[in-house]
Every structure is written in C-alpha cells, then in structure tokens.
Amino acid sequence: AQRVFSGIQPSGVPHLGNYIGAIRNWVQLQKTCGNNVMYSIVDLHALTVHQAPLLLKRNIKNMTVCLLACGIDPKQSIVFQQSQVPEHCELMWLLSCQTPNGWLNKMTQWKSKGATDNKSFVNIGLYAYPILMAADILLYKATHIPVGADQLQHLELTCDIAHTFNSRYGVEFFPKPQPLLSEGKNQRIMSLRNPLQKMSKSDNQEMARIDITDTPDQVHNKIRKAVTDCTSAVTFEPEERPGVSNLVSMYSALSGKTTDEVVEDFTGKETVELKDGLTQVIMS
Numbered sequence: 001a002q003r004v005f006s007g008i009q010p011s012g013v014p015h016l017g018n019y020i021g022a023i024r025n026w027v028q029l030q031k032t033c034g035n036n037v038m039y040s041i042v043d044l045h046a047l048t049v050h051q052a053p054l055l056l057k058r059n060i061k062n063m064t065v066c067l068l069a070c071g072i073d074p075k076q077s078i079v080f081q082q083s084q085v086p087e088h089c090e091l092m093w094l095l096s097c098q099t100p101n102g103w104l105n106k107m108t109q110w111k112s113k114g115a116t117d118n119k120s121f122v123n124i125g126l127y128a129y130p131i132l133m134a135a136d137i138l139l140y141k142a143t144h145i146p147v148g149a150d151q152l153q154h155l156e157l158t159c160d161i162a163h164t165f166n167s168r169y170g171v172e173f174f175p176k177p178q179p180l181l182s183e184g185k186n187q188r189i190m191s192l193r194n195p196l197q198k199m200s201k202s203d204n205q206e207m208a209r210i211d212i213t214d215t216p217d218q219v220h221n222k223i224r225k226a227v228t229d230c231t232s233a234v235t236f237e238p239e240e241r242p243g244v245s246n247l248v249s250m251y252s253a254l255s256g257k258t259t260d261e262v263v264e265d266f267t268g269k270e271t272v273e274l275k276d277g278l279t280q281v282i283m284s
Ligand code: TYM
Pocket: 005, 006, 007, 008, 009, 010, 017, 018, 019, 020, 021, 022, 023, 042, 045, 132, 133, 136, 137, 145, 146, 147, 148, 149, 150, 151, 187, 188, 189, 190, 198, 199, 200
C-alpha cells in the first residue's frame, strides 16, 4: 500500500519555499492518497540548533495553525508532533548502529549549517540529523515522501539505510521510500537577498523570504527589493542570472505556466514589471 509521510521543522512561520516545495503538494496528496497520509512537526530536528523553550512551544502551535490554514485537513491526514511518539528516537538508535560514519560525512546540510549558523555549533545531533529523518520515514514504512529538492540527499541516505537493514537481516522489512517533488524543475526557491542560497526559515534577514503570513504590503515590499542584476530584461538563466531566474521560478510555480511561458509573457518588459506581476500571483 502507498503511505505518504513528510515533516517540517517548527523553526518559524513557513515561507514560500516551504509552500511551493512541499506544503501545497501535501495538500494535494490528501485527496489522492486518502487515509494514508502523515505529516509531522519535527520538533526534535529543530533542537539541533539552540531553541528558547517558550518560543519553540509557540512555534509548534504556529506551525500547526499555518498547516491547517494551507489546507492540511486532520480529517484526511494524521498531523502530529514528532516528540510525542518516542519510537522515532528508539528506531533512530537502532538505525544509527547500522550506519557508517562515512555516509554522514557526505551530507552537505550539516556542514553548511555548522559553517553559517552562529546560533549553533556542530553537535552530534546536527550530524546525526539524517538518521532521525530516516527513522521518521521507516517507522511508518512510508513509501512516498513529498519534499523540496533540498531534501533529496537525505532521502537517498534513507534508502541506503533501509537497504542495508533489509540485506543484513535477509527480509524486505522496510520498503524503499521515493521522493515526490512538486511539479516543474524549480522546486528550490532561493533567498530574495542572496539568490545563491535557499530561502530558509532560519535566515535572520526577514527580507530574504516571503512568509505565508505576510501582508500584501510586506510581500510587495520584499519582492520589489529582491536582489536582481543590472540587466532589466526578463530571462531564465539560473547560472548567469540567479536573482531574476528565481523570480521567474516562483512566478512559474504559482501560475502553473512553464518558465519559458513566463519569459515570453514578459518579453519587452522590465524586471520591475515581473516583480509587480509576481506580487499579484503570490497574493491571488
Ligand atoms: P524543512 O523544515 O527545512 O522544510 C520543510 C519542507 O520545505 C521544503 N523546503 C523548500 N522547498 C523549496 N525551496 C526552499 N527554499 C525550501 N526550503 C524548504 C523542504 O524540502 C521540506 O520538504 N529535514 C526536513 C524535515 C523532515 C522530514 C522528515 C521530511 C524531518 N523528517 C521525514 C520528510 C520526511 C526539513 O528540515 O524540512
């Protein structure tokens, strides 16, 4: 049987990257995979960086409210707080004892987080984070995992861990989970201040992301100030023009048009018109 599982960290209000990359897919899957859908607010993962206790508590509630507002319906899916189910940690230990260090050394996320996040230091939790994520998925023998592209490396590791377990014990105990990316090639939404970094809840520059709770004025202001370059034409060239390409990506993801169609719509127009158009698409 098909079973959908995914998770989100309660480290702040979800942003447009979370919505485009994951949450709107979660909402859709409730309709197609009825009763076999689980979404977890992964508070244990959030503890890999320092959390003020009361703020974390509030963020868990806020994240729940935001998910409901986005269309996650507890009648159609199971929504739960990870730390309320102690088996996630238990399975994590069992899987940890089967996972070579070398596999974790290859993970890019803890390295970059450890390097850029001055709230944290590289602790064992941050390092072992992907094993807890594997435990989340394998605990429920989940088969389909709707995530943004930034989580693919973690999912590959989950498959490797499942495979190792199965072959060591000679049974097909854990099914191999497969990623479900949202449509299009642009699942990775980048920061509005630095288009070479992904849009992130933990970025301390608020102008770098659009939170789903932002007012129309805030959205307008943030998009207007989004970093582009000194060419005013609208093109989609992620390597050469990451800023404007990120805006085209967002426009494409939210309007259902391909990036080529968006570029065509804005031929002969300037970046500022794309920005105004994007603000409208975000608000609609
Ligand atoms: P988290 O909380 O960072 O993000 C939640 C979801 O949003 C996606 N996402 C993005 N998509 C596109 N562009 C972006 N800029 C962007 N930023 C975030 C993420 O890919 C994710 O799908 N490790 C996970 C949480 C997790 C999990 C799991 C996921 C824990 N256990 C088991 C799936 C299955 C994380 O930190 O997501």
